Amino acid sequence: MKHVIVSTPGKRYDIIVEKKSFAQFPLILQSLTAGPVVLITDANVHAIYGRQLAARLQSTGRQILVQIIPPGESSKTLQQCEQLYSALIENHVSRDAVIVALGGGVVGDLAGFIAATYMRGIRLIQIPTTLLAQVDSSVGGKVGVNHTLGKNLIGAFYHPDKVLIDPEVLQTLDEREWRAGLAEVVKYAFIQDTELLRLLENEMTTILQQRDADALEEIIARCCEIKADIVQQDEREEGVRAWLNFGHTIGHALEAATGFNYYCHGEAVGRGMMGALHLSTALTGLQADELQRALALIRMLNPPPVPKNISLEEIMARLLQDKKRRSSGQTWVLLNHLGAVLLQDNISDALTRMAVEQACQDLY
Numbered sequence: 001m002k003h004v005i006v007s008t009p010g011k012r013y014d015i016i017v018e019k020k021s022f023a024q025f026p027l028i029l030q031s032l033t034a035g036p037v038v039l040i041t042d043a044n045v046h047a048i049y050g051r052q053l054a055a056r057l058q059s060t061g062r063q064i065l066v067q068i069i070p071p072g073e074s075s076k077t078l079q080q081c082e083q084l085y086s087a088l089i090e091n092h093v094s095r096d097a098v099i100v101a102l103g104g105g106v107v108g109d110l111a112g113f114i115a116a117t118y119m120r121g122i123r124l125i126q127i128p129t130t131l132l133a134q135v136d137s138s139v140g141g142k143v144g145v146n147h148t149l150g151k152n153l154i155g156a157f158y159h160p161d162k163v164l165i166d167p168e169v170l171q172t173l174d175e176r177e178w179r180a181g182l183a184e185v186v187k188y189a190f191i192q193d194t195e196l197l198r199l200l201e202n203e204m205t206t207i208l209q210q211r212d213a214d215a216l217e218e219i220i221a222r223c224c225e226i227k228a229d230i231v232q233q234d235e236r237e238e239g240v241r242a243w244l245n246f247g248h249t250i251g252h253a254l255e256a257a258t259g260f261n262y263y264c265h266g267e268a269v270g271r272g273m274m275g276a277l278h279l280s281t282a283l284t285g286l287q288a289d290e291l292q293r294a295l296a297l298i299r300m301l302n303p304p305p306v307p308k309n310i311s312l313e314e315i316m317a318r319l320l321q322d323k324k325r326r327s328s329g330q331t332w333v334l335l336n337h338l339g340a341v342l343l344q345d346n347i348s349d350a351l352t353r354m355a356v357e358q359a360c361q362d363l364y
Contacts, residue, residue, distance in 0.1 A: 008232060015163040016162070016163070017134075022049070025164060028164060029057070035096035036062065036063035036094070036098075037064045037099075039054055041067075042070065042106070045071075045104075069084075069110065073106055085118060105136070108138050111143075112158055112160070115143070116156040121158070127164045127166075131184075131216075138160070139163060143158050150321045167216035179301045182208070182266070183269050188222075191333075193339060194339040201293070204297065243333055247271075250272035252268070255268045263304065272359055274295065274358055276334060279334055283344060284334045286335050286337065306359075312353070330347065332344045
């Protein structure tokens, strides 16, 4: 078992990374609150884990309200929020309730936004069931929904009371989501952990095939430690927290340009990292051999190609709508070396176009 503590000026909470911990959730919840539970999950996760979790909670005598949303990024909307708010109000859910987000990043972001805004804030527990959510979106307090013009443009910073991560639930994750989650793991290695990078380079084939829970405990906990350390330094993304957006500048543009229904988030980030790596070679001193090492690792994850009907101009236009863009221009997350990150402003349109072109290229 691994415990990672996140401590910010307004909140302190722990992340439990432990195989078989999912079955212990009712007992863990008992130590936090005796209030009613609102379980928010999607239809796919509900069929595998939601029903059994609801049954276990009901067997303890707790009042429980289960809300099931359609799977996929299309559920991260204000319209879906309105439906959930109505359900909570109609069922007289009070401020002593706790929202439990059971699912991947979509469920965690949406349920977290509901927790942050319903009655001006109620308690939240994250139980992420995808690798991407376990190493990234469930940690750090970013919650929100999409707008038709951009990803995560409407949101808040709202930390959970606890994050429960059970690597064994990843056995049921489909192959595409599994590889997409590993792209975020690779991101952590690129920006801050050369030891993790060497592990991934040596063991990626085995990791892709076996999903060993003991090995995953170590990898997931390390990613959570890196993110917790960065969040503790910069909760509101005014400085170093932007490091976590490596690959996301182009990645978010690709997601928006394809209507949020083509790429898994990690796949788009994988493509985005390709562009950022080439930009780093052009601008900040990343060596050619480091570039090839990094690209080789991304190739192993095989992110899908950019659809032929998506033009370079459309992706460039989406870059201008990114929520991290400031009036002075786009801030890029680049690398001096593998494991050494920096923020770069005032990048020309020509270099930006080059980076997008590299992100859209065939992998082989």
